[in-house]
Amino acid sequence: xxxxxxxxVTGVMLSxxxxxxxxxxxxxxxxxxxxxxxAPAVLAGGADPAALRMRFELPPGARQGPERWYLVRLRYRLxxxxxxxxxxxxxxxxxxxxxxxxxxxxxxxxxxxxxxxRTTVDLVHGExxxxxxxxxxxxxxxxxxPYAGVRAGTNTWTIRLEQTGRTRVRRLEVLGDSAIVxxxxxxxxxxxxxxxxxxxxHVGERFEIEVRLAAAPRxxxxxxxxxxxxxxxxxxxxxxxxRRVGDLTGRSRTVRFAFLARQPGAHAITLMxxxxxxxxxxxxxxxxxxxxxxxxxxxTTWALVSLPALAMAGWLAxxxxxxxx
Amino acid sequence: MRTLGARAxxxxxxxxxVCAPVAYAATARSGNxxxxxxxxxxxxxxxxxxxxxxxDNVDWAVALVFWNNASISRVKTSAIGPLYDQTGSxxxxxxxxxxxxxxxxxxxxxxxxxxxxxxxxxxxxxRHYRIYADGDDRLYNLDxxxxxxxxxxxxxxxxxxxxxxxxxxxxxxxxWLVSDWIDRTGWSASNDWSWFSNSEPFRVEGDHIWDSxxxxxxxxxx
Numbered sequence: 001x002x003x004x005x006x007x008x009v010t011g012v013m014l015s016x017x018x019x020x021x022x023x024x025x026x027x028x029x030x031x032x033x034x035x036x037x038x039a040p041a042v043l044a045g046g047a048d049p050a051a052l053r054m055r056f057e058l059p060p061g062a063r064q065g066p067e068r069w070y071l072v073r074l075r076y077r078l079x080x081x082x083x084x085x086x087x088x089x090x091x092x093x094x095x096x097x098x099x100x101x102x103x104x105x106x107x108x109x110x111x112x113x114x115x116x117x118r119t120t121v122d123l124v125h126g127e128x129x130x131x132x133x134x135x136x137x138x139x140x141x142x143x144x145x146p147y148a149g150v151r152a153g154t155n156t157w158t159i160r161l162e163q164t165g166r167t168r169v170r171r172l173e174v175l176g177d178s179a180i181v182x183x184x185x186x187x188x189x190x191x192x193x194x195x196x197x198x199x200x201x202h203v204g205e206r207f208e209i210e211v212r213l214a215a216a217p218r219x220x221x222x223x224x225x226x227x228x229x230x231x232x233x234x235x236x237x238x239x240x241x242x243r244r245v246g247d248l249t250g251r252s253r254t255v256r257f258a259f260l261a262r263q264p265g266a267h268a269i270t271l272m273x274x275x276x277x278x279x280x281x282x283x284x285x286x287x288x289x290x291x292x293x294x295x296x297x298x299x300t301t302w303a304l305v306s307l308p309a310l311a312m313a314g315w316l317a318x319x320x321x322x323x324x325x
Numbered sequence: 326m327r328t329l330g331a332r333a334x335x336x337x338x339x340x341x342x343v344c345a346p347v348a349y350a351a352t353a354r355s356g357n358x359x360x361x362x363x364x365x366x367x368x369x370x371x372x373x374x375x376x377x378x379x380x381d382n383v384d385w386a387v388a389l390v391f392w393n394n395a396s397i398s399r400v401k402t403s404a405i406g407p408l409y410d411q412t413g414s415x416x417x418x419x420x421x422x423x424x425x426x427x428x429x430x431x432x433x434x435x436x437x438x439x440x441x442x443x444x445x446x447x448x449x450x451x452r453h454y455r456i457y458a459d460g461d462d463r464l465y466n467l468d469x470x471x472x473x474x475x476x477x478x479x480x481x482x483x484x485x486x487x488x489x490x491x492x493x494x495x496x497x498x499x500x501w502l503v504s505d506w507i508d509r510t511g512w513s514a515s516n517d518w519s520w521f522s523n524s525e526p527f528r529v530e531g532d533h534i535w536d537s538x539x540x541x542x543x544x545x546x547x
Contacts, residue, residue, distance in 0.1 A: 064467065065467075088398050088399075088402060090399070092394060094394070097393075097547070098393060098470055099393050099394035099470045099471055100470070102394055102396065102463070102471045104396055104398065104399075104461075104462065104463075106398070119461040119462065120461070121422070121424060121461045121463060121464070121465050121471075122424070122465065123423065123424060123465065123467075125424075126424035126425065127422070127424060127425065127459070127460060127461045128461075129460075129461065143465070144467060145467075146467050146468065146469075146470045147467050147468060164402045165402070187467075188365075231359045231360075232356060268359075270360070270362070278365060278423070279365055279423075280365060281362050281365065281367070283362070
């Protein structure tokens, strides 16, 4: 489960950066619903979830990003029963048991009228909300599949209808052009990478974090700004925390943040970008070494320790010379 | 019998009425409070008494991630719903969704196993969880799918007129929730799945009894 565990979380910041490749913005349908079953496919609400299960094939080496991206496109019509009461209904789509579409309906009755709130969130449109008193709905929903929802060979695709409480869905019609789609259009057009510039600093030394921002080919990313934040007092930001970069097209841009190393140890620094597209982040772990004078201490120590030995050697040499006389 | 039932009900109501929401701030261990990132989503690793980010304004350490097909409603109406069927006082989570333009606060009163622990005819204890997401009640990223996060703890003698109230032992409450999740939903869960940088060794701070190992559990929603 959650195979990307080590990489995914934990204060260790992840950039959602994708290597940049030239591409044409076009889509290709991998599988359409009406190519594998009769359309529209109909599901009815009930105590148990109702589901459509299909399979599709992907070529060897297929995976989600960074060059080819897979999306689900879900088109449907839905009708509630006239006497539907308060509760919830969900239309979901999974590939390989990983959910990429979750449309949530919250129903209630106000003054005897059905009240419906529909919410969605996806990487294409962000959050969307609809409030209506209508007992029917129609939606086209598109979203990028999770990484684990894409694999080479045979993939499963499940579309499900569920309801709880007193919500009653009479009918869900999934339209024939619902599909799994391949595109070269990345969900992360702005990429951010960050690294320590130079060697590990000692306490009291100044060091810099180099941040590289790049826009996907043929994309203009506007209003780009980047911010640095030290999660611990062991390092102190010397320059303004926020830098405005402006618009990015094609070429990458580099921004540097200067810090002062204050305490030895490993310190996390977070770099966050804002833009009119996506807002990537990255983390850099900087290991601060003890103060530079500490590293010269051994030389001094050796000198002090060797003084008696030198004195002894000198005394022996003098004594020997006297004996030889 | 009816009189006894009525008296008990009144006693419970009175106890519930005097049982004001507890609002003692606790202090996160030095250096613990931080923002965690997964892809472009971000969240603070504690929840807060009020909508102010400060290490001396925290309630509990984040220890739960519901993932894959989660939303606030899907978790609360899942098969653990009948067990965690009461609500508590509101706390605050701060987060940022990949698709949103900035950080937002979310309030949640959560779900607990007893309405007013320690009140007449009520159990002395309750297990209590709170979960957070933004305006559409879930976040989405390519690693965790649809997800929400939360905290959990015990409420002991919260409404008792004779015993002092105390709250905490989050690690134990987390283990119970994971166990309840697997037993009741039939979905998978992984106890202490990932390091969330919020370890709180056992200690008593006012009515807060800290005990949290810093690892959050992952509970899959299907």
